[in-house]
Amino acid sequence: MKKGRSTAVGVAFVGLCVLATATIIVMLAIILGQIIWYGAPGITLEFLSAAPADGMRAGGIWPAIFGTFALVVLMTIAVVPFGVLTAIYLVEYSKPGSRFAKAVNLAVSNLAGVPSIVFGLFGLGFFVQFVGAGIDQVAFGGQLVFGQPAILWAALTLALLTLPVVIVTTGEALRAVPANAREASLALGATRWQTVSRVVLPQCTAGVLTGAILAVSRGAGEVAPIMFTGAAYFLPSLPTKLNDQFMELGYHIYVMSTQSPNVEETKPILFATVFVLLALTFVLNAAAIGIRARFRQSLRPSDA
Amino acid sequence: MESEAAGVLPRVTTETLQRAASNNRRFTRIVERLVEGWVKLSAMAAIVTIFLIFIFVGREALPLLWEHPEPGLEHEVVTWSNLVGPTHYPDRPSRFMWQPVSNVPKYNLVPLIIGTLKTTIIAILFAGPLAILAAILSSEFAPRWAREIIKPTIELLAGIPSVVLGFFALMVLATWVQDLLGLRIRLNALTAGMALGLAVIPIIFTVAEDALTTVPKAYREASFALGANRWETAIKIVVPAALPGIFAGVVLGFGRAVGETMVVLMASGNAATTTWAFTDSVRTMSATIAAELGEVVWGSPHYRVLFLIGVLLFIFTFVVNLCGEIYVLRLKARLEGTRP
Numbered sequence: 001m002k003k004g005r006s007t008a009v010g011v012a013f014v015g016l017c018v019l020a021t022a023t024i025i026v027m028l029a030i031i032l033g034q035i036i037w038y039g040a041p042g043i044t045l046e047f048l049s050a051a052p053a054d055g056m057r058a059g060g061i062w063p064a065i066f067g068t069f070a071l072v073v074l075m076t077i078a079v080v081p082f083g084v085l086t087a088i089y090l091v092e093y094s095k096p097g098s099r100f101a102k103a104v105n106l107a108v109s110n111l112a113g114v115p116s117i118v119f120g121l122f123g124l125g126f127f128v129q130f131v132g133a134g135i136d137q138v139a140f141g142g143q144l145v146f147g148q149p150a151i152l153w154a155a156l157t158l159a160l161l162t163l164p165v166v167i168v169t170t171g172e173a174l175r176a177v178p179a180n181a182r183e184a185s186l187a188l189g190a191t192r193w194q195t196v197s198r199v200v201l202p203q204c205t206a207g208v209l210t211g212a213i214l215a216v217s218r219g220a221g222e223v224a225p226i227m228f229t230g231a232a233y234f235l236p237s238l239p240t241k242l243n244d245q246f247m248e249l250g251y252h253i254y255v256m257s258t259q260s261p262n263v264e265e266t267k268p269i270l271f272a273t274v275f276v277l278l279a280l281t282f283v284l285n286a287a288a289i290g291i292r293a294r295f296r297q298s299l300r301p302s303d304a
Numbered sequence: 305m306e307s308e309a310a311g312v313l314p315r316v317t318t319e320t321l322q323r324a325a326s327n328n329r330r331f332t333r334i335v336e337r338l339v340e341g342w343v344k345l346s347a348m349a350a351i352v353t354i355f356l357i358f359i360f361v362g363r364e365a366l367p368l369l370w371e372h373p374e375p376g377l378e379h380e381v382v383t384w385s386n387l388v389g390p391t392h393y394p395d396r397p398s399r400f401m402w403q404p405v406s407n408v409p410k411y412n413l414v415p416l417i418i419g420t421l422k423t424t425i426i427a428i429l430f431a432g433p434l435a436i437l438a439a440i441l442s443s444e445f446a447p448r449w450a451r452e453i454i455k456p457t458i459e460l461l462a463g464i465p466s467v468v469l470g471f472f473a474l475m476v477l478a479t480w481v482q483d484l485l486g487l488r489i490r491l492n493a494l495t496a497g498m499a500l501g502l503a504v505i506p507i508i509f510t511v512a513e514d515a516l517t518t519v520p521k522a523y524r525e526a527s528f529a530l531g532a533n534r535w536e537t538a539i540k541i542v543v544p545a546a547l548p549g550i551f552a553g554v555v556l557g558f559g560r561a562v563g564e565t566m567v568v569l570m571a572s573g574n575a576a577t578t579t580w581a582f583t584d585s586v587r588t589m590s591a592t593i594a595a596e597l598g599e600v601v602w603g604s605p606h607y608r609v610l611f612l613i614g615v616l617l618f619i620f621t622f623v624v625n626l627c628g629e630i631y632v633l634r635l636k637a638r639l640e641g642t643r644p
Contacts, residue, residue: 010535014445020437024505025457031464031472031502085346093343100347106629107350113556113625114354114618115563116466117590118361121614124597126360160353167350191332193339221465224565224590228597250467250566257471258570267475274471278464285463289456 032278039275042268048276052234057265061273066238067151067246068280071226072216074155074242075162080212082159083166090167091174092196112164116224123157123229124149145243152242154230161225162215169214173207173295174200206295210288217284221277223250233259249277361618365611387413387609402576402587404596404606411609413616415576419493419586423568424561426497426582427504432554434501435508439550442509443516444538462506470570473499478571485583491573493586499567504557511556511632515549516542518639545639552631559624563617565590589613 046060053059086104094101133147146152177200185195201208223231232245233255239246253273260266390398391410400414442454478495481487487494519542527537543550573585574595593610600607 006536007533010533013535013539014441017437017441017445020434021441021454024434024438024461025453027502028457028461031469032460034472034476035468082346082349085343086349089343089347093340094347100344104347104350106626107354109629110622110625111350111354113559113563113621114357115565115590115621117563117565117593118357118614118618118621121361121364121593121597121611122357125364125611126356129364130360163350163353191336193336194332217463221467223465223467224594227594250465253467253471254566254570257474263475270471270475274468278468281463281465282460285459289459 035271035274035278038268039271039273039278042272043275047269047272051236057260057262057269059269061249061252061269061276063235063238064247064249064252064273065276067231068220068249070239071151071155071158071246071248072219074151075158075219076212076216078156078159079162079166079215080208083163083211083215084170084208086163086167087170087174088196088201091171092192092200108164108167111160112168114161116161116222119157119161119225120228122160123153123225127153127156128229148243149228149230149245150243151230151239151246154226154246157225157229158219158222161222162219165215165218166211169211170204170208173204173210176207176296177203206291206298210292210295213284213288213291217281217288220284221250221281223248223254226251249273249280253277357618358615361611361614365608365615368605368608368612386411387612390414400578402592404600404609409606411605413589413613415578416587416589416592416613418578418580419572419576420562420588420590422493422580422582422586423497423500423572423588424558426494427500427561428554428558430498430501431504431508431557435505435553435557436512436550439509439512439516439553440538440543443513444542445534458506458509461502462510464502466503466564466566467570469499469502470567473567473571487583489573489583489585491571491585492583493572494582496568496572496586496588497582499571500561500564503564503567504561507560508553508557511553511628512546512550515546515553515632515635518549518636519545520639546635548631548635552628552635555624555631556628559621559628562624563590563621565594569594589617593617 048060048065049062050060051063052061086108090101090104094104128147128149131146132150132153136143136145136147140146181199181203182195185199186192190198226248230245231248231251233247235245235247253270256266256270256273257263260270263270389412390400391412393399400412401410402412402415403410438454438458442451446454473495474491477499478490481492481495481498482490485494523541523545524537527541532540568586568588569591572588572591574587574591575585576587576592577584593613596606597610600610
């Protein structure tokens, strides 16, 4: 009697778990389905290569694609060296349990939790108002050159936001390198840095690459940090200098869906733009997952 | 060529070789020192960034404390009682108001705090049970093939940019919720909270699943040995052991939901109300910054108050994350039998 009731409760509980999981999967399917269904038909060569026209009700999104690309390239250049070196410090140099290493770890995980809008405020307060205006004072005699929102400041703000991603991913890759590779190198008389740079890092290129890709995929989707540090509603020309403003896919989506005078008319273009942004981030994420899986396999000791 | 070069070279003796080797060693040692210093300096980047964020966001907000209004702008002065206390009227009941652009600007934070709490609570109520149950399924019951569907789904969900979730909530979800419940207001706390929940599910799931899988195998084996079946072991042994970790997941999700901007900016309606009805429009702290900073006069009280909101968000999420992290570390240490 008791046994039967307990089985029923068990079945009910597992059923509840399945139901919850199914709900999540269905919601994701609905979101992706809607965006693909309404967005994919709008993807044409012209849409990808033309500038917005007619108050964003027609034309394409080429400036936003270009701006996003330029933004993440600058961001990657800034974030990867710092992220990789921090990970090297944490995994290869710091003594286990050292105070400084603990502080760095704590700072990294807290940095990952700072709201993106706070990064936006920081980018404006620090990069634009302090660093940029400072450069103008010193180098340009008070002329307004860098003391204004610009692609450089937006990229640096995003670099800080994605720093934890690079540190964590690279750290994982470094930890996956077997300890005996390091021991063999050190036993042959190589120094710490020689070991890291010639033995450990070459085995981790895939890990570093994964970190960079994940950072790009995260950075490409963030809007709040770049709203005040460099992104623009609409620009007639592409950014060519570091202190130019730029258009960006995510920001473009925000602008079109909230500021458009006629949302119904903008809808096809809007869905197509969302489709492009989503495809971009998913392709990057898939690439990162694939590279990571192959990397893990390559480190597994072979049976032969 | 070769013979010429050979003629110039000094005669190689043991001594020269030794000297070269020791020079080389000294050089290597210097390089080693330099590199180590450089690596350590780079590792400080994260710590420095945290401090810089605090200093430079605070720097723009702090002048509120000592700045005196210019002549003729006395009514614009921002005081603590203005920020948190209601505005009193002789003929009407006192109210909490966020009206930064008006003849008499009102910078009362209460409506924004209520708005933030409302959307966040809805998000957690929506995301928490789903994510926790899915985590339990994934770690306790699911066969391998099912796990290989669940995990990528969560990763995919985590990869959706928040502006896309906001867009979806604004264009699709809002209409569905409105039609389904027959609501008067299209963009409301409920819609924004649900979309926010979608952003939070991956965090709660990941932390909860991590906590569940950290529970040692011995716990399960002991339970099985005593005759408990799989679901009894899951509910009575594994989940209680991992409960602090699951709770930490909810706390971290809460921190994320409070700071999340684009979803609420696009889907909440952005009306600074003080009601607790979940079907009213709301304005959250993060959305207020995003919506107003672009049009504000630099250095004005309004500008300073927006940075003050940023400081509050930063401090709040910092404390929440710190608590969550410490909780997770403690739990792991306890389950693995080591001291933190």
